[in-house]
Amino acid sequence: MSTLERSIQGTSPLAERGGGREGESMRLNVREDFPIFAREFDGKPLTYLDSGATSQKPRAVIEAMDAYYCEHNANVHRGVYALAQEADAAYDDARTKVAEFVGWEPKTTIFTKNVTEAINLVAYSWGRANVGAGDVVLTTQMEHHANIVPWQQLCREKGAQLRYLEVDERGELSLEQLDRELERGDVKLVAFTHVSNVLGTIVPVAEMTARVRAAGATSLIDGAQAVPHMAVDAQAIGADFYAWTGHKALGPTGIGVLHGRGEILDEMPPFLTGGDMIASVSFEGATWNELPFKFEAGTPPIAEAVGLGAAVDYLAALDMQRVRSHERDLTAYLIERVREVEGLHFVGPPEAESRGGILSFTIDGMHAHDIAELANRGGVCIRAGHHCAQPLMRSLGVAATARASVGVYNEREDVDALIQALNEGRKVFGL
Amino acid sequence: MDDLYRDYILDHYKRPRNFGELDPHDMEALEHNPLCGDELGVHIRVKDGKIEDLRFHGHGCAISQASASIASEELVGMPLDQVADLNADWAIELLGIPVSATRRKCALLGLKVVKGAVTGDNSWPVGSV
Numbered sequence: 429m430s431t432l433e434r435s436i437q438g439t440s441p442l443a444e445r446g447g448g449r450e451g452e453s454m455r456l457n458v459r460e461d462f463p464i465f466a467r468e469f470d471g472k473p474l475t476y477l478d479s480g481a482t483s484q485k486p487r488a489v490i491e492a493m494d495a496y497y498c499e500h501n502a503n504v505h506r507g508v509y510a511l512a513q514e515a516d517a518a519y520d521d522a523r524t525k526v527a528e529f530v531g532w533e534p535k536t537t538i539f540t541k542n543v544t545e546a547i548n549l550v551a552y553s554w555g556r557a558n559v560g561a562g563d564v565v566l567t568t569q570m571e572h573h574a575n576i577v578p579w580q581q582l583c584r585e586k587g588a589q590l591r592y593l594e595v596d597e598r599g600e601l602s603l604e605q606l607d608r609e610l611e612r613g614d615v616k617l618v619a620f621t622h623v624s625n626v627l628g629t630i631v632p633v634a635e636m637t638a639r640v641r642a643a644g645a646t647s648l649i650d651g652a653q654a655v656p657h658m659a660v661d662a663q664a665i666g667a668d669f670y671a672w673t674g675h676k677a678l679g680p681t682g683i684g685v686l687h688g689r690g691e692i693l694d695e696m697p698p699f700l701t702g703g704d705m706i707a708s709v710s711f712e713g714a715t716w717n718e719l720p721f722k723f724e725a726g727t728p729p730i731a732e733a734v735g736l737g738a739a740v741d742y743l744a745a746l747d748m749q750r751v752r753s754h755e756r757d758l759t760a761y762l763i764e765r766v767r768e769v770e771g772l773h774f775v776g777p778p779e780a781e782s783r784g785g786i787l788s789f790t791i792d793g794m795h796a797h798d799i800a801e802l803a804n805r806g807g808v809c810i811r812a813g814h815h816c817a818q819p820l821m822r823s824l825g826v827a828a829t830a831r832a833s834v835g836v837y838n839e840r841e842d843v844d845a846l847i848q849a850l851n852e853g854r855k856v857f858g859l
Numbered sequence: 860m861d862d863l864y865r866d867y868i869l870d871h872y873k874r875p876r877n878f879g880e881l882d883p884h885d886m887e888a889l890e891h892n893p894l895c896g897d898e899l900g901v902h903i904r905v906k907d908g909k910i911e912d913l914r915f916h917g918h919g920c921a922i923s924q925a926s927a928s929i930a931s932e933e934l935v936g937m938p939l940d941q942v943a944d945l946n947a948d949w950a951i952e953l954l955g956i957p958v959s960a961t962r963r964k965c966a967l968l969g970l971k972v973v974k975g976a977v978t979g980d981n982s983w984p985v986g987s988v
Contacts, residue, residue, distance in 0.1 A: 793873075795897075795920035797965065801863065814896040827896040827918055856864050857921075858873075 456746060456754045459837045461486040472807030475845040480625055480786050480833030481811055482675045483656060485739075489678060492738035493731045504730055505704060505721070519730050522737030523720070529740040530651075530670065531661035532687040538723045539683055539733055543652045544574040546671035546686035547619070549699040549723060550648055551578035554669075555617070557697060558646070561587035563616045566609055566645075568593040568601055568631075569823055570624040573816045575650045579619060593620070595823060599627035599776035603635055610643035617646045622654035626817045626829070627776035628759075628783035630654075637666035646692070652676055656835070657755055657784050659748035662687050678743060678836070679736035683729045693719055700725040743836075751836055755785040758834050758843065762787055765847045771859065772850070775824055785834035788815070791850065793859050796828035802853030803830070808846050863956050864921060872921040877931035881914040888976035889917075892968050897923055901972045909938050915969065922962050926954050927969030934973060942977045945970060947985070 459465050462484045467474045476484060502512040504519045520534075527537035540546040555578075559565060565579045569592045583590040591609060593601050601620070609615060618640045622633050633649055640647040648669040654660055656677035662670040667687070674683040688696075698705055698716055705725040707715040716722045743751065760780035766772050771792035777783050791799055800812035811831045814821045821827065832846055881902035889900040897919035904912045913934055915927045930950055934942065950970040951958055958966045967985035975981035 795918075797897075797920035797962075798864070798922075801962070818896070821896060827898065856861050857869060 455839060456750065456836055457839070458486070458746065459839065461488070461742075462837050463487055463490065465837065469804075469807045475806070475808040475842045475849075477832040477834060477838065477842060477846055478809045478811050479656075479676070479835030479838075480653060480815075480831060482681070483678045483835050484837060485680070485735075486678055486742050488742050489680065489735045489738045493680065493735040496731050496734040501731070503727055515730060518734050518737075519728065522733035525737045525740050526685055526733070527687070529744060530655060530672070530687065531663040532670070533690070535719050536688050536690045536693055538686040538688065538693075538720045539728055540671075540686050540723075541682060541729070542675075542684040543572075543650060543671045543673045544578075544684075546669075546684045547574055547648065547650065548578050549686060550669050550671075550688075551582045553696045553699045553723075554646070554692065555579075555582040556586075557695075559583070559586050559588050559616050562614065563588045564609075564612065564614045565590050566593065566606075566615050566618045567591075568620045569595045570599070570601070570627055570629065570631075570820050571619070571621055571817065572625050572650065572652070573818070575619050575621060575648075576819065579617075588616075589614075591615075592819075595627070595629075595820065598778075598782075599624070599629045600782075601629075601631060601636075603632065603639065606636060606639055610639060610645065613643075615640075615643065615645045617648060619648040619650070621650040621652075622660070623651075623657070623784040623786070624776070624820075625653050625786065626788050626815045626820055626824075626831070628786035628788070629776055630658075630783055633667070634665045637668075641666060641668075653784055653786065656743070658752040668692055674732060674736040674739065677736070677739055679739035680732045683732035683736050685736075686723070690719065693723070696723075698722050698725070702726055704728070746836060754836065755834050755838075756780050758838055758840065759783060759785045759787070761840055762832065762834070762843045762846075765843050766850075769847060769850050770854065775826075775829065785838075786831065787833070788829040788831040790826055790829055791854065791859075794853065794857055796830040798857070799830040799850070799853060802856060803846065803849045806845055806849030806852065808842075808849045810846070863962075865956060868921060868925045868954075868956060871925035871928035875915070875924050875928040877912075877914055877928065877935070878916060879914045880916060881912060884914075886976040888972045888981065890968060890972040890975060890981070892919065892923065892964055897965070897968065899923060899927060899968050899972050901969075901976050903973070903976050905939065908940075909936055910934050910942065911936075913973070915972075919968065920965055922954075922958070922965040923968045926950060926966045927972075929953055930969050930973070939977050942973060945974065 464484050500514040502515040504516050524534045527534040637647045646668045649667045651672040655672040668689050670687040675681040702725045707717050774789040796812035803810050813828050884902035885905040886903040899917040902914045964985050974983050
């Protein structure tokens, strides 16, 4: 049986690993499933703490994509031959798995290039049809640029107003402020992140969508930092639109996901137009294909969808509750250990329970970029900069932070390597 | 001894030369390094076609701050037309450390802002491509 078939049938080798017994250690111990950890840097093992930027890939994903290209490759939706039907089946099965992974219907699950394209799809297609002069689009101060700039463009074009929910000193949003904004009666859309890519804050998304719906507005959630790290049921959350991306979720680059409510997607005009998204075309005009194909113009990312299907199989076999427990414990350990580093300040909620596995910090007397450079001396990969969230950085009063972020493959040893590298880095700076 | 963070680099980072404001000044410019959120500005006073005095201001990493600080000592007294002709190699040789592709922008930020102030053209490319 090929890897693709195995992954299609959902019997990944991981299912046999078992575990999850009461009282068992939360360590996942899956490092060996990820070939990249065979790499060394100057004789030091790779300590990868940049999963917030992109995740590493398990062998199951790499092999599923390899098997697709070696055994099943053809274009989708047009061939009558057996090979093309295999490609169709692989693509459709991937969509079903990806949709079910977050509790959504395949028919209203659209493959995009990434979250940025997913949000742009909504901003151009839904936004241009539903937001007008004097209307308000509401977002938050903790958004990634991908959930700010498309709304700035929309509001500028339509004469609408873009307003921001504030971030408090704990790094959290205020539901009271959301209520006050919604009471104005002119809010058309509320776009917010599920987990902040800088603060790590877990946003109370279900409470927010309930309020947004009660006010007759539409909600869009950026789940890029949530789906890979916790059990997410986008239907139960009550989102009108929920977007996430493959490459942060152990899958390949080049594929993102947009889940949308069927009745909303049905009314929306297409975003990109051309091949595959049409029902019929004449020289005078065209009619649109059914969902989800109306929003997937051109040859889609087929191998990437197969890879993402294998990734969600892998995560589902680990059990997302266990993934969350593992990463929460690791984050608690990370918070405990960074407190030992003199002059280190981190942003966001102080307790692991309220946050995903992302920790942004500064160290007195060292620029974030130098912190990351010196961490690299210890084989430790962390990010430094504004994390595509310049407005948030400005309101936090910092130019840049260093950011460590965890994934399923991280263990306490990774945190220890980071702390050692930070302490050695401070010595280099004579601190 | 660290290859990159040598003693003189850290010395210039912690005690940058010619930093602050210069008022009145004849020329000024401000640059951002989008990679790391750094900001570096310069005030220049001109006399007889030469830089009579200059001050940098802003914040940044050790490499960008040290590079500006070290360059400032060479720039005072330099004719403006010579400043306009300075190239990336000048700044990197002056810095005296191996600069990776990702840190190149940091190393050249100081020269970029000075050239911008002197020529009025802020398009001098500092990227590796």
